[in-house]
Amino acid sequence: MPRTGSTAGPTLAVVAREAGVSVPTASKVVNGRDDVAPETRRRVTEVLDRLGYVRRRRGGPPKPHGMIDLVLASPLGGGAEGSAVLHGVERAAHTEGLEVVVSAGRHLGRDRLDRLAARGTAGVLFHGDAPSAAQRAWLARHRVPYVLVDPWGEPPRGAAWVGAADRGGGRAAAAHLLALGHERIAVLAAAAPGRAGAGWLAGWREAVTGAGLPERAAYVRRVGAGEPGPCGARLRTLELLELPEPPTAVCVGSDAWVPGVYGALAERGLRVPDGMAVVGYGDLPEARWAVPGLTTVRRPVAEMAGAALALLARLAPGGAADGLPVELETELVVRSSTAPPGGSSPRAGSAGAGGQR
Numbered sequence: 001m002p003r004t005g006s007t008a009g010p011t012l013a014v015v016a017r018e019a020g021v022s023v024p025t026a027s028k029v030v031n032g033r034d035d036v037a038p039e040t041r042r043r044v045t046e047v048l049d050r051l052g053y054v055r056r057r058r059g060g061p062p063k064p065h066g067m068i069d070l071v072l073a074s075p076l077g078g079g080a081e082g083s084a085v086l087h088g089v090e091r092a093a094h095t096e097g098l099e100v101v102v103s104a105g106r107h108l109g110r111d112r113l114d115r116l117a118a119r120g121t122a123g124v125l126f127h128g129d130a131p132s133a134a135q136r137a138w139l140a141r142h143r144v145p146y147v148l149v150d151p152w153g154e155p156p157r158g159a160a161w162v163g164a165a166d167r168g169g170g171r172a173a174a175a176h177l178l179a180l181g182h183e184r185i186a187v188l189a190a191a192a193p194g195r196a197g198a199g200w201l202a203g204w205r206e207a208v209t210g211a212g213l214p215e216r217a218a219y220v221r222r223v224g225a226g227e228p229g230p231c232g233a234r235l236r237t238l239e240l241l242e243l244p245e246p247p248t249a250v251c252v253g254s255d256a257w258v259p260g261v262y263g264a265l266a267e268r269g270l271r272v273p274d275g276m277a278v279v280g281y282g283d284l285p286e287a288r289w290a291v292p293g294l295t296t297v298r299r300p301v302a303e304m305a306g307a308a309l310a311l312l313a314r315l316a317p318g319g320a321a322d323g324l325p326v327e328l329e330t331e332l333v334v335r336s337s338t339a340p341p342g343g344s345s346p347r348a349g350s351a352g353a354g355g356q357r
Helices: 011-020 024-028 036-049 079-096 110-118 133-141 166-179 193-208 229-241 255-267 285-289 302-315
Strands: 066-071 099-104 124-127 147-148 158-164 185-189 220-223 248-251 277-279 295-299 326-328 330-334 350-352
Touching: 011 024, 011 036, 011 285, 024 036, 036 110, 066 079, 066 302, 079 099, 079 124, 079 248, 079 302, 110 133, 110 255, 124 302, 147 302, 158 166, 158 193, 158 302, 166 185, 166 193, 166 248, 166 277, 166 330, 185 193, 185 229, 220 229, 229 248, 229 255, 255 277, 255 285
Parallel strands: 066 099, 066 124, 124 147, 147 158, 158 326, 185 220, 185 248, 248 277
Antiparallel strands: 295 330, 330 350
């Protein structure tokens, strides 16, 4: 079991002696000071890790009502989704009486983590990317709780996380098209889908096969990581239109890809929804800007972020983590991009994951 920076654990003097530096220099490294040579910092950091030294917090353990850290997957905030995460966290933090410090995940190295401990953070929210094994070990050693917000991959075993019920969202998208009378329903999915994308695709498959329709391999098209999403969606849609029996509807794995789908249909002289009905996923700004307005499934990103912060407040310190993980329901939002095959568009509105209301 790692020892802390108390009298029972390795002292800073021990660390300094092992690293061959003075105690003030070791202290500078622990406190994240910049005036240390890179080689010296590396040597001291290696000794800190090897001895299991834990930076002592000032003023005792963290309190649930204080400061938390939000680590975004992108240094630019992740676009519309990152903005929604920030909005949800800020709103929930106000309710919980917490302050929020925002940083980018790719820059969360040992020095930044040490600074995080030095100011006594109450916990960390990780958006998208889960912390690495080294980061998780550091968090456990310092007794800093963390919660994942909409993790992209499979969360680490035992981690607390909040996401969306994406399987239900994919099922609702396909069910909406089935209810309109479509039987030839294609899907555009990511070539390497994460946790959410895999759930969405599984839900689409459940709805289609559950309706007694065969899953046509030619109707499942992958948008590759090596091409921009809208460009890939355009190419895959053109491929679908070249089939001997092209689909009458398509479920698109991200609203951000829909401009490519619309563009491909326009190139072939087809209108949405008469030429092909289109359902997106996410309810991103692209869904509201699209012409015609995009029927899509809303993922409650801001609500996920807020729920994750509320959960983190219960975990800091020593709170129970009952009922984990948490998945929030998606919502089908019906606009003008869907209609019966060759028919007219239904009245726009919204529906829950179970159907139109």
